[in-house]
Amino acid sequence: MLLAVDIGNTNIVLGFLDGDHKEQMRGTYRITTKANHTSDEYGLMITEFLAMSGYSPSDVQDVIIVSVVPKVMHSFRASIVKFLGIDPMIVGPGIKTGINVVMDNPKTMGADCLADCVGAYFTYGGPALVADFGTATTFNYVDSKGSIRSGLITTGIRTAAAALWNETAQLPEVEITRPKSILAKNTKDAMQAGLYYNFLGGIERTIRQFQQEIDGEFRVIATGGLGRMFKDDTDLIDVYDPDLIFKGLASIYARNTR
Known part of the structure; x- marks a missing residue:
């Protein structure tokens, strides 16, 4: 399963994508965007949302993040590394998009x-x-x-x-x-x-x-x-x-x- 994350100014939205081409949406969850959340707080929320969709951290194959809030990225990225053991892919310079x-x-x-x-x-x-x-x-x-x-x-x-x-x-x-x-x-x-x-x-x-x-x-x-x-x-x-x-x-x- 691919965990896709959209970090916006108001909300952080998590999307759980499954299937051969990660085309099947299995669930979406929202977290209020706050710069003062710790990596442990983000990690707890992520694991809870995974459980609500019937997944465990070991089911996450990879993580991709798109963000417009740089000050949130350090804690959120650290939570992915700590709780999922994955260094997430970040949409930015050097990423192939096809357009x-x-x-x-x-x-x-x-x-x-x-x-x-x-x-x-x-x-x-x-x-x-x-x-x-x-x-x-x-x-x-x-x-x-x-x-x-x-x-x-x-x-x-x-x-x-x-x-x-x-x-x-x-x-x-x-x-x-x-x-x-x-x-x-x-x-x-x-x-x-x-x-x-x-x-x-x-x-x-x-x-x-x-x-x-x-x-x-x-x-x-x-x-x-x-x-x-x-x-x-x-x-x-x-x-x-x-x-x-x-x-x-x-x-x-x-x-x-x-």
Whole structure:
């Protein structure tokens, strides 16, 4: 079994992948990203999650990690070495991905975005616009030959919401959810409706701008925990795949099997 790990700004997500080509998702688990977790704390959580999926540490053949939080990496990597006896594969410079990054400085592209694009291209083909709705919202365009040609980065809806209630004196913290109606009659509903529809409109406008400036059709592949809210409210998203990054990590791992 391959343990694939996505270390993001909000959550660390573990994916257990099995099968001949590590294509079968056996379970996913989330840990809140905290820089002050020790390697022992991470190790305990990992072994508990393994047990919940019917595995033991000895069942883990290898580990691959993609991270955008450098300050977490020391403790987390140490936990893998200590509890699983494996030096994990890290997605970064020198790793074979099967796709090209045709940008001004390819090294500055986020490793999570790269893994998303690999998952989208080798699962659904290209050209594709890959949208990841997380702490930040990213859009990356992959052409028919598997080259990442452009990208866009903006705030995620939860990040925007936090700015709203942290920077205003009287607005409360509210749950990020799809509202029943835009016709809000109280502060909570007004905030939820405003956040949701403003963000949904931004998604659609962004996709349409890509459509205007790209010569040819493409599919829009969405992922990220927050993408689930929007997939049924717009016909501009063709596919929503919550496991996209793990499919990308499995593909990358296959090209770099040790």
